[in-house]
Amino acid sequence: MGPLMQGVLTILIGVFGCIGYFYASNIVLDRVIFPPRHDDAGRNINRANAVRPWLFLFPALFALTLYLVYPVVGSFIRSMYDRTGDTFIGFQNYQNLAGDPEFRSAVFNNLLWVLVVPAAATFLGLVIAQLTDRLKWGGIAKSLIFMPMAISFVGASLIWKFVYANDASIGMLNAVRLFFGADGPIDPLQVPFWNNFFLMVILVWIQTGFAMVILSAALRGIPEETIEAAILDGANPFQIFFKIQVPQIMGTILVVWTTITILVLKVFDIVYTMTGGNFGTQILPSYMMEYMFRDDGRATAVALVIMVLVLPVMIWNIRQARKEMR
Template identity: 55%
Template sequence: MFEQVLNAILAVVVALAAAGAYFWGSNWLLDKFLHSDNGMSPHVSVRRDRLRTGIRPWLFLLPALLFLSIYLVYPVFETVRLSLYNRNGSVFLGLSNYFWAFGDAHFRQSLLNNFFWLLIVPAMSTAIGLIIAVLADRLWWGNIAKSLIFMPMAISFVGASVIWRFIYAYRGPDQPQIGVLNAIVTGMGLPPQNWITMVPLNSFLLMVILIWIQTGFAMVILSAALRGIPEETLEAARLDGANEVQIFFTIMIPQITGTLIVVWTTITIVVLKVFDIVFAMTNGEFQTQVLANLMYSWMFRSGDFGRGSTVAVIILLAVLPIMIWNIRNASREQGAR
């Protein structure tokens, strides 16, 4: 344990030293080779100053661009290439892997599960987060409530899954139940249930974990948006006789529609990439498989890089339109400001 901590500290120190050396050294070289002095003509001096000013920001961006190219851009193209080959990348198959995917029962089951995740999780997280944001602002202990609800965002998906495994835990009908849900059920005089194996309820129970995590994110963003609504507008509506429900649906919701869409699309992207929760809770069994788990299974268990990469490309194609739309919407809002 001590050795691991020491290695981590050493890695941070070396990285900081390397970063500092790079930025100092690159700026020193830039100033050395493009310096301007009194012996130069004004035209050359101004040109060098402009060139130095134009190059300097790229010195700061270069490491990030380099790492993004190596760890993000290159893997995308390599994954697309592998999806066109057989399991070990030795035989070109064209689009055969894609035809296999849509004809495979496990892929269709995973696609259907992903559809239900997309249908339920973003909508529920956004709706619950909005309701909590509205109600918490009316309570004197609202900030405490918000802190408690946002806390799951600090927990990893695997950590959250471990917590919820204890909630859904099942020990058999003749044994004491340690699971919270089964303790409630047995307390009501009903037999305990093995919730994780109950199809299709088990998929919804896994969705609850992600809803529990993402509700805090939705609440914080929407709470900030609600506070941006002019108080004069709300007071005018109350003077005109509108009740709180009418104010909520006719004034608050329309004025934060853009924020609602951004929150919904952000959670949608998270859902499309969901892997950890399903892997930790069911390992994709009991008809809970999603596309990311199917990709992992083909690529790292079966060793079929062609089919695994095919599923990865399909996930990328599903995420891409939402990301592009989200970026364009954000750019449009910034331009309007």
């Protein structure tokens, strides 16, 4: 069976399977579990209506349990064993992480990414959204700025490898340095500490388009009467932007910021493609991948650490999104 037929068959089985499940489960609920008897028909109907929503939720809850809860619990248990998976060692893997200088460096670098990338991408997206809304060709400008979102992280990294190349005839950064009289070409990815920021530029370049689109829609949702009233009161463009517009879309700004933060905590492709985690650029996901092939227990422990770091941000992001929908 070809891939096309497999896809069609999977869709048909999924759709008709769901229809059959809901139809059969409602019949069992109404006619077998809570039959409408004459003596307690009203009570049975109310009981069936109380259970019915759970029939619709059960497939989703089952899938979440199977593909989310079970792997998380299994990973935590796996992190309590050694590499062979036979010897229980408790929290030894976590103690090894705490004593590993490379792990502490990865945590520090991840903290830098979390502080710089979401703030820079959100700020640039907000500024660009405001400026392009005032241009006649703003739609074209937005399309060009959003275009990096269509590129994979690996593809974007390969593009920026040419920008950072230590050959002035190829690397744009070194060409600019030589133009201003620098001594010779350097490899920016091997400059301690600052090479982390050179890698961050790639993700900022990608995510600025995402922030711009979301924030541009939020800016367009601000009532024109508010802007006109501020202009009549003598407010200049900077006052209108920072004191009128930004406060009104602060909820959207925070949602964009936290969404990019979650992405930053999981980013792996850029660091792996550009430096492989070398030259002091190691972050938690690349550190996890490094140990996955030589110490499964420690890699699983790192995965759980990343999940613990991401979870509070996700919960806060969901709450902010719910506030925006009210």
